[in-house]
Amino acid sequence: MYIAGGQGVFIIIINSFVHVVMYGYYALAALGPKMQKYLWWKKYLTQFQLFQFVMVIIQALINLSVDCNFPKAFSYSFLLYAISILALFLNFYFQSYIKERRKRRESK
Template identity: 35%
Template sequence: MNLLHLYNYYVTECGDPRVKNWFLVQTPVPTLIIIGVYFVLIYKLLPLYMQNKEPFKLTKIIFFYNLFQIICSAVLVYNFTTPLSDPAFALKCDFFTYNDSPKAQKRLMLSYYFHLLKIVELFETVFFVLRKKFNQVSVLHVYHHVTTMMITWLFTKYFAGGVAAFSQMLNSFVHFFMYCYYLVASLGPVWQQKIVKWKSTLTILQIAQLFVSILHSSQLILNPNCGMPPFAFCVYGPNVAVVICMFANFYRQNYLKQKKQP
């Protein structure tokens, strides 16, 4: 079996037949192109463009971007959790299949929208560079955005729903509060001072969300009734563990060390 046949088998035949012709999900190529363009922009073209320019303020753009993210996160959480008697996520593994039931279709669409939202989030790095906030273009920031987008593509392509739905709902819930904080912070220094005490709490909330997600997804290995291969956890779990360590180091460097300083 040559490489072309292998590619066709894993991308076309093994994928969810329901998303076979969906925009940006058909193959990994668009995602890889987006990542490539993203790297070239944030590390080469935009820094070169900004080299002799004053930082852009982008106040209105960032305000409405944050508002957009708040609305999208709220809509996702609402759709994942309603009706409460039969939500689109599950605390325990419910058997995963490629069926056309209304609940399965809802999970599929939510996974797709969640993936598209992760692509939109790449603009945050562009904003940092245009504002010359180069310190915020950290390894944690870039790694987290890129790997999250890749994994959301993977789950939309192959396993939309199942344990992924819980992690997506939880992430959207945390992001609602995170972007509320960013929106208020975008109003200026006065408001930033009023809410600065919540900054470390947001990092703790992000770490807790990732920790709960990795525990929940471990059911893929522990529970054979999930209907999803353990391979899915082998991709998702280690990446989340790496991000938890990076966030924990960020918290230690930015909050614990500051408290120890006289």
């Protein structure tokens, strides 16, 4: 209604899908320790979230480079937000999966 072109729909759809998967993971994790063996895909969930932020960055960059009647302020805000969240999630991914794997290799 307030933003022309429907550009915000992409962000809403991908974010909603990621959250459905993420909260599905949390629901399974809340069922207790007996479910832990089925939750091997946490790393891939984080990768999926990283993919989401990269896609939002790409969309914002496209919106900024093409005149699509979408307010530049929104594109800049999406871009800055996605970059900051991507940086935080990359840090989490590095600390949780890359650094942890290195520690296990060194301790062998």
